[in-house]
Amino acid sequence: MIAMNNRRYAMIANEVWDGVSGQCRSNLAVIVDGEKIESTCPVDQVPREIEVVRLGADSVLLPGLIDAHIHYSPWMGPAFLAAGVTSVRDTGNDLDWIAAQQSRNSSDLLAGPQIISCGLLLDGPRPYWHYIGRGHPDANALRASIREEAKRGLRFIKFYDGLDQSFIEAGMKEAKELGLWVLVDFGTDEPKAVDAVRAGINEIEHLTGCPVAWHNSSQAEQDQLIDMLLARKVVMTATLITYCQLGRMQEMAYRFDGRQAWAHPTYRDIWRQIPPAPLAQRDKFQEATLNQKRFVKRLHERGATLAVGTDAPFAYILPGFGVHDELAMFVDAGVPEVASLRAATSGNAALLGLEKEVGRIETGFFADMLVVSGNPLKQIHNIANVECVVRRGRVLPLEQLKARSVDECGKTLDDPITRDLQRYMASAAQKRASSNAS
Ligand SMILES: [Zn+2]
Incomplete structure (x- = not known):
C-alpha cells in the first residue's frame, strides 16, 4: 500500500520503459507534479524536499495501456484501471450516454479510464444493434448522422456491416469533408475491404473484410493487400482475441479464470448463456485465428500500423485484462514484445490523437502509468503482474479499485451495450426454442 501525501512526488522503480525505446532504463526517477510528469532524472538528483515512492526490486514503470476497441459499461471502469488500462476508445455506443461517462470518468479518477468515443455503430437499413447502433434507410440519412456526430465534436466514426459499398462511398465523401477518421467493421471475411479502402476508409476492425487474413493464403496474396493498406495508411485494429474467443465459447477453462471476479454478474450470466457455436463455425473461427496471427506477423514485418484492441x-473478453491477452497473442503471432507494447501505448495514443498527452513517460505528458513486477519487454506475461496504477498523477491502489469494482458490480445495469446484449441473448434463445419446436 502506497501512502501519498503530496501532489508532487518522485516515483522510483527498478526500471522505466518510456513507451517508445527499445529497452528499459534503470536509475531513472519520474517526478510527478499534479496531473503531469514534471521531469525524469537520475535517482541521485531527485530534489531533497520531494516525497519519494520507492517501488519493489523487480518493478518496472511504464505508460498506462490503451485499448483502442471497446464498448463501455460502468462496471468495466475499475477493471480497466486495475489491469493498467488508463485510456480506451469506445467503438460504438449511444451518443448522450457515452458523453456522460466521459465526463464522469474525467472528474472521478477511480470510476474508470479516459474515454474517446466513436459514436454509434452507423449501420444499414436493418441495424444489428439497437442501442449502440443506428440504422439508415438510405445514404442521405447516413450523411445526416455523420454530420450530427461531427457537430458533437467526434473525430472518429464507425461504419458497421449493414452498410454496402454505395453507402460507404456516400458516407466517406461526407466524412472526408468533415475531416473525420472512419473505422469499419465488415462483420465477415468476405472481400469487402479492398473497395472500402479505395473509397478512403481509415481503419479496419477485427481484420474483417480481408479474406487473406482469415484463410490459408500465401505471402504473395497477403502482400498484395498489405501493399494497398500501406499506400493508403490504413490502420489495422486486429483484435485477435475476438474471434479466438468466439471459436472457444464455453470452454471449461473460462470457469477457472479468476479474473472474472472483476466482471459484473449480469455479464458472467450473459457469457455463460452464449451457446457454443456449431462445430463448423467453431472450426472456422479457430482456423481463422491461426491465419490471423500469420497475417498480423506479416503486417508488422511490412511496417503496417497495428492497433491493440479487444x-x-x-464473449468472455475481460475489460483491461483482455489487453494483456491480446498482447500475448501479438507476441505469440511473432510481433516482438517491444513492438506489441509500443502499439498498446505510444502507438494507440497517436491513433487516438493523444500523442502529446498519454502513451509515453516524458516531461509534460499526463502521469497515466502502471507498475508491474518483471520486465514485460523480455516476457510479455509480466504485463499482467500489475502492482499499482497511476491516473492523472494519482496513485490508485489495487484494493481501492477492487472496492470500487465490487460497488459497481452490485448495481443493476441499464446501459446501452448491456441492453443490446440482453436483447440479442433473448432473441437467440427464442430462435433456438422455435427451431427445437419445429
Ligand atoms: Zn466492437
Whole structure:
C-alpha cells in the first residue's frame, strides 16, 4: 500500500520503459507534479524536499495501456484501471450516454479510464444493434448522422456491416469533408475491404473484410493487400482475441479464470448463456485465428500500423485484462514484445490523437502509468503482474479499485451495450426454442 501525501512526488522503480525505446532504463526517477510528469532524472538528483515512492526490486514503470476497441459499461471502469488500462476508445455506443461517462470518468479518477468515443455503430437499413447502433434507410440519412456526430465534436466514426459499398462511398465523401477518421467493421471475411479502402476508409476492425487474413493464403496474396493498406495508411485494429474467443465459447477453462471476479454478474450470466457455436463455425473461427496471427506477423514485418484492441465486453473478453491477452497473442503471432507494447501505448495514443498527452513517460505528458513486477519487454506475461496504477498523477491502489469494482458490480445495469446484449441473448434463445419446436 502506497501512502501519498503530496501532489508532487518522485516515483522510483527498478526500471522505466518510456513507451517508445527499445529497452528499459534503470536509475531513472519520474517526478510527478499534479496531473503531469514534471521531469525524469537520475535517482541521485531527485530534489531533497520531494516525497519519494520507492517501488519493489523487480518493478518496472511504464505508460498506462490503451485499448483502442471497446464498448463501455460502468462496471468495466475499475477493471480497466486495475489491469493498467488508463485510456480506451469506445467503438460504438449511444451518443448522450457515452458523453456522460466521459465526463464522469474525467472528474472521478477511480470510476474508470479516459474515454474517446466513436459514436454509434452507423449501420444499414436493418441495424444489428439497437442501442449502440443506428440504422439508415438510405445514404442521405447516413450523411445526416455523420454530420450530427461531427457537430458533437467526434473525430472518429464507425461504419458497421449493414452498410454496402454505395453507402460507404456516400458516407466517406461526407466524412472526408468533415475531416473525420472512419473505422469499419465488415462483420465477415468476405472481400469487402479492398473497395472500402479505395473509397478512403481509415481503419479496419477485427481484420474483417480481408479474406487473406482469415484463410490459408500465401505471402504473395497477403502482400498484395498489405501493399494497398500501406499506400493508403490504413490502420489495422486486429483484435485477435475476438474471434479466438468466439471459436472457444464455453470452454471449461473460462470457469477457472479468476479474473472474472472483476466482471459484473449480469455479464458472467450473459457469457455463460452464449451457446457454443456449431462445430463448423467453431472450426472456422479457430482456423481463422491461426491465419490471423500469420497475417498480423506479416503486417508488422511490412511496417503496417497495428492497433491493440479487444472488443470488451463481448464473449468472455475481460475489460483491461483482455489487453494483456491480446498482447500475448501479438507476441505469440511473432510481433516482438517491444513492438506489441509500443502499439498498446505510444502507438494507440497517436491513433487516438493523444500523442502529446498519454502513451509515453516524458516531461509534460499526463502521469497515466502502471507498475508491474518483471520486465514485460523480455516476457510479455509480466504485463499482467500489475502492482499499482497511476491516473492523472494519482496513485490508485489495487484494493481501492477492487472496492470500487465490487460497488459497481452490485448495481443493476441499464446501459446501452448491456441492453443490446440482453436483447440479442433473448432473441437467440427464442430462435433456438422455435427451431427445437419445429
Ligand atoms: Zn466492437
